[in-house]
Amino acid sequence: MTNPDLSKSGTGVFAFGILSYAVFFAVFLYAIGFIGGFFTPTTLDGTPTGPVEKALAIDIGLLGLFAVQHSVMARPAFKRWWTTIVPEAAERSMYVLLSSLALVALFTFWQPIGGIIWDAPDGWARNTVIGIYLLGWVLLLYTTFLIDHFDLFGLRQSWNRLKGNKYTPPQFYTPSLYRIVRHPLYVGWLTIFWAAPTMTVSHLVFALATTAYILIAIQLEERDLVDAFGERYVEYRKRTPMLLPRLWRRREEPTTAAKA
Numbered sequence: 001m002t003n004p005d006l007s008k009s010g011t012g013v014f015a016f017g018i019l020s021y022a023v024f025f026a027v028f029l030y031a032i033g034f035i036g037g038f039f040t041p042t043t044l045d046g047t048p049t050g051p052v053e054k055a056l057a058i059d060i061g062l063l064g065l066f067a068v069q070h071s072v073m074a075r076p077a078f079k080r081w082w083t084t085i086v087p088e089a090a091e092r093s094m095y096v097l098l099s100s101l102a103l104v105a106l107f108t109f110w111q112p113i114g115g116i117i118w119d120a121p122d123g124w125a126r127n128t129v130i131g132i133y134l135l136g137w138v139l140l141l142y143t144t145f146l147i148d149h150f151d152l153f154g155l156r157q158s159w160n161r162l163k164g165n166k167y168t169p170p171q172f173y174t175p176s177l178y179r180i181v182r183h184p185l186y187v188g189w190l191t192i193f194w195a196a197p198t199m200t201v202s203h204l205v206f207a208l209a210t211t212a213y214i215l216i217a218i219q220l221e222e223r224d225l226v227d228a229f230g231e232r233y234v235e236y237r238k239r240t241p242m243l244l245p246r247l248w249r250r251r252e253e254p255t256t257a258a259k260a
């Protein structure tokens with residue numbers, strides 16, 4: 001089969017990359033309001049409009065849709081097949097666009113369930129939780145730049161295609177926060193999901209499901225990282241905690257290379 005990259009114009013692929021990035025950015029801004037409960041017309045917590053069973057079924061379906069799209073399309077085997085259909089330089093932008101559209105569906109059709117699990121009192125307690133929530137977003141955005149923000153959201157690939165440069169995938173990095181935990185970006189997400197000044201039943205369903213999803217996604221992602229980077233990632237995994245920073249210094253163990 002011919003590589004579709006060769007038959008598509010670099011300008012078209014780059015324009016698609018920009019469009020996909022713009023949609024992602026709008027979804028990112030909306031998500032801050034949707035999960036935090038400010039400004040946006042629909043929110044995670046809100047007034048229920050129908051029976052609990054129906055709301056639960058819809059919400060779990062929406063979360064499942066996102067989880068399947070986001071995980072299946074991220075696997076190397078899927079990408080190998082998919083890039084026989086879409087240009088290689090547009091693959092990541094396509095992934096970002098479809099992830100964003102799955103989130104638009106979630107924002108649009110989410111059914112609040114009501115029922116308060118906890119509610120931080122007004123004043124310093126509530127403001128502190130909101131502060132932690134916003135810090136989660138800062139952590140998330142900051143971490144994307146530690147790996148490669150523009151590669152993660154597909155712009156680097158389409159820019160390279162436009163310029164006719166050969167694409168080199170990102171290498172294995174452990175800068176800054178990656179020395180403290182292996183998944184700082186997911187720490188950002190978990191902070192965002194759980195730092196809720198008011199925790200309703202639908203927010204709890206959302207936080208539990210997304211936490212479970214992240215724990216599964218880490219297993220899949222690390223399997224791919226071991227395949228891609230081999231012993232370097234295995235050693236890194238041994239010395240660096242997954243999500244919770246160590247509060248004490250670990251006794252240095254000899255590396256596999258040193259043992260052999």
Ligand SMILES: C[S@@+](CC[C@H](N)C(=O)[O-])C[C@H]1O[C@@H](n2cnc3c(N)ncnc32)[C@H](O)[C@@H]1O
Nearest residue numbers: 143147171172173174178182183184185186187
């Ligand atoms: C959404 S990012 C999440 C990164 C990481 N799991 C985290 O929570 O910070 C997923 C992409 O980051 C890549 N990735 C994860 N750890 C990496 C590292 N230390 N260096 C380079 N790429 C990494 C994965 O291969 C995957 O393509």
